[in-house]
Amino acid sequence: MTDNGIDPIDRKLIIATQSGLPLTSRPYDQLAGGLGIETAEVLRRLKRMLDQGIIRRIGVVPNHYALGLNANGMSVWDVNDREVSRLGTLVGELDFVSHCYHRPRHLPEWPFNLFAMVHGRRRDEVEEKIASIVHLLGPACRAHDVLYSIRILKKTGLRLAA
Amino acid sequence: MLDRLDRQIINELQGGFPLSERPYAEAAARLGLEEQDLIDRIGRLLDQGRLSRFGPMYNAEKMGGAFCLCAVKVPQQDVERIAACINSYAEVAHNYERQHSFNIWFVLASDTTERIEQVIRDIESEIALTVFAFPKLEEFFIGLRVNA
Numbered sequence: 001m002t003d004n005g006i007d008p009i010d011r012k013l014i015i016a017t018q019s020g021l022p023l024t025s026r027p028y029d030q031l032a033g034g035l036g037i038e039t040a041e042v043l044r045r046l047k048r049m050l051d052q053g054i055i056r057r058i059g060v061v062p063n064h065y066a067l068g069l070n071a072n073g074m075s076v077w078d079v080n081d082r083e084v085s086r087l088g089t090l091v092g093e094l095d096f097v098s099h100c101y102h103r104p105r106h107l108p109e110w111p112f113n114l115f116a117m118v119h120g121r122r123r124d125e126v127e128e129k130i131a132s133i134v135h136l137l138g139p140a141c142r143a144h145d146v147l148y149s150i151r152i153l154k155k156t157g158l159r160l161a162a
Numbered sequence: 163m164l165d166r167l168d169r170q171i172i173n174e175l176q177g178g179f180p181l182s183e184r185p186y187a188e189a190a191a192r193l194g195l196e197e198q199d200l201i202d203r204i205g206r207l208l209d210q211g212r213l214s215r216f217g218p219m220y221n222a223e224k225m226g227g228a229f230c231l232c233a234v235k236v237p238q239q240d241v242e243r244i245a246a247c248i249n250s251y252a253e254v255a256h257n258y259e260r261q262h263s264f265n266i267w268f269v270l271a272s273d274t275t276e277r278i279e280q281v282i283r284d285i286e287s288e289i290a291l292t293v294f295a296f297p298k299l300e301e302f303f304i305g306l307r308v309n310a
Contacts, residue, residue, distance in 0.1 A: 023201050055220055
């Protein structure tokens, strides 16, 4: 077991659950049966991985396109490197931003170092939200762009090889 | 169409699904539903594609691996072919076409960073285009809060 630790049984449990939990009354019993361990151990391991952040959360993962959130804009910002942590924290706190990261630039083609995903039902709704980020960042932002998604080419989530 | 209970499931069950003997019964009680009704509704929302998944969401980095956002500038007439090629790698967790000269954006997920680097090199040699890697340097917030 490594420090941030998954052992071979955790790994089997991850592989058994990464595409989803069984839709039966006692899903953890079913997983335990498949892995040849006790239900209590399945629960203990899942709880530990949740506490360690190996599992972010357990629940439904909405498909925002199918739910009518069709406008998905990846907004990208060129901000001063010395201020990126402070500004990223501010942008990340906005309730319409689902992901916010500091990422490397690829100069000269790609000057942007702050990425924030903005979702809305329509493009004009996203535009309004982008305008509020422009206002929030003020002069610390030298340039920005918004990359709208045209379509999903693949979406499977994490897959460990069995 | 989604009814009120479907919306409630989507909004309130994005986390906190119980770790217990009868988790659906427990979650259903919180939502004011019967156990079997919750199971049926989750199954239906999955079948309809309104949910992309139901279960634990794993964080690959915490398992000693990594995610890496990557982008490629693909000429419009080659998008289908190049996307199919990229998607054929099991490590490609998702892939979006975006309106920009950097038009193909995909996320690589693996349990080892070495494997991520290898896949980037393999894809580059296969498609004969530069893969721009955008590993995250700092994360400010994560968690999609959809209101259905």
